[in-house]
Amino acid sequence: MASCPIDPSIIRPIRFVAGKCQMLDQRLLPEQEIWLDYDSYEDVAEAIRTMVVRGAPAIGIAAAIGAWFAARDIDNESSREFFAEFQQRCAVLAASRPTAVNLSWALERMQRFAEANLDRSVMELKIGLEYEALAITQEDEQINRKIGRHGAPLIPDQARILTHCNAGALATGGYGTALGVVRAALAAGNKVSVIADETRPFLQGSRLTAWELQRDGIPVTLICDNMAGYLMQQGDIDCVIVGADRIAANGDVANKIGTYTVAVLAREHNIPFYVAAPRSTIDLRLTDGSQIPIEERDGREVTHIGDKALAPEGIAVRNPAFDLTPARLVTAIITESGVVSGDYVTGLRQLF
Ligand SMILES: CSC[C@@H](O)[C@@H](O)C(=O)COP(=O)(O)O
Numbered sequence: 517m518a519s520c521p522i523d524p525s526i527i528r529p530i531r532f533v534a535g536k537c538q539m540l541d542q543r544l545l546p547e548q549e550i551w552l553d554y555d556s557y558e559d560v561a562e563a564i565r566t567m568v569v570r571g572a573p574a575i576g577i578a579a580a581i582g583a584w585f586a587a588r589d590i591d592n593e594s595s596r597e598f599f600a601e602f603q604q605r606c607a608v609l610a611a612s613r614p615t616a617v618n619l620s621w622a623l624e625r626m627q628r629f630a631e632a633n634l635d636r637s638v639m640e641l642k643i644g645l646e647y648e649a650l651a652i653t654q655e656d657e658q659i660n661r662k663i664g665r666h667g668a669p670l671i672p673d674q675a676r677i678l679t680h681c682n683a684g685a686l687a688t689g690g691y692g693t694a695l696g697v698v699r700a701a702l703a704a705g706n707k708v709s710v711i712a713d714e715t716r717p718f719l720q721g722s723r724l725t726a727w728e729l730q731r732d733g734i735p736v737t738l739i740c741d742n743m744a745g746y747l748m749q750q751g752d753i754d755c756v757i758v759g760a761d762r763i764a765a766n767g768d769v770a771n772k773i774g775t776y777t778v779a780v781l782a783r784e785h786n787i788p789f790y791v792a793a794p795r796s797t798i799d800l801r802l803t804d805g806s807q808i809p810i811e812e813r814d815g816r817e818v819t820h821i822g823d824k825a826l827a828p829e830g831i832a833v834r835n836p837a838f839d840l841t842p843a844r845l846v847t848a849i850i851t852e853s854g855v856v857s858g859d860y861v862t863g864l865r866q867l868f
Pocket residue numbers: 570571572573616680681682683684687688692693694720758759760761771772773837
């Protein structure tokens with residue numbers, strides 16, 4: 517795979533250069549800014565699995581682009597046979613990571629498009645799927661800017677905002693969800709600052725959130741995950757904003773491991789706990805969070821940083837990548853269609 521230096525303007529982790537799809541290799545940040553070229557659905561599935569690309573909306577975008585590559589490379593003139601093969605290839609992409617529903621949301625949208633147009637030629641289907649993938653890519657940044665506009669009024673001037681993981685530009689098509697609210701609050705003239713949890717074990721907070729905010733000149737202070745309680749106790753945090761990988765119909769939120777701990781601490785200290793997410797992250801098919809599949813990743817992410825061992829060889833390890841925050845701990849869910857709080861069952865349904 518070829519690489520090239522980073523685009524110095526707005527951060528968008530997935531881009532098209534000379535007709536090629538490139539993804540910023542987020543495993544290497546902040547040390548190296550390397551873009552990798554992608555041209556096959558198998559490689560895109562691997563990029564999602566290995567977290568070259570990560571963050572729920574960005575995973576959805578990558579999946580849509582992977583589905584377009586999958587369609588483009590099918591050699592069959594019959595629309596129905598093409599569709600059967602397309603579905604099988606989408607299933608490979610769908611299996612790459614289980615928790616973020618944006619992945620299946622994007623793949624289902626691509627398959628719905630194909631299924632609704634089976635009277636067209638395979639060539640027309642392929643062109644249509646390319647447009648659909650590009651639409652999913654471009655819409656996302658606009659959605660995030662709307663989330664930002666809805667969320668900004670909730671954030672007081674001078675607020676010190678705790679965030680966990682990376683729900684920023686790097687996790688989306690651009691601008692970010694939780695960090696989109698921060699960007700919108702700053703754009704509205706409020707002098708806010710961010711406190712970023714480092715987010716063990718994959719360090720999305722220290723490697724990615726700190727990197728993208730510092731790069732954009734947004735005030736950010738890094739802390740270890742276990743420092744959040746102390747800072748809240750000291751009165752140094754005014755609100756929490758995080759993203760989400762999947763939100764059940766009752767408002768339970770799956771997000772990066774450690775989010776639940778932050779939500780419990782926020783409740784103890786009467787600090788508002790906001791979740792910012794697009795509607796594509798809301799899964800109304802699931803009545804509550806217990807139905808959300810939680811990914812367990814390789815224990816090596818816990819025992820090592822890079823090649824450096826942090827634990828004795830052979831130690832037993834658990835590595836759940838996400839946790840569940842019950843709706844009762846969530847002050848409000850900020851979406852592109854408005855802010856929902858209180859009765860999530862009714863409020864989330866009304867967004868659709
Ligand atoms: C806008 S991104 C929201 C979530 O996807 C984010 O908070 C998160 O948990 C990402 O997890 P990751 O494992 O890095 O994909």
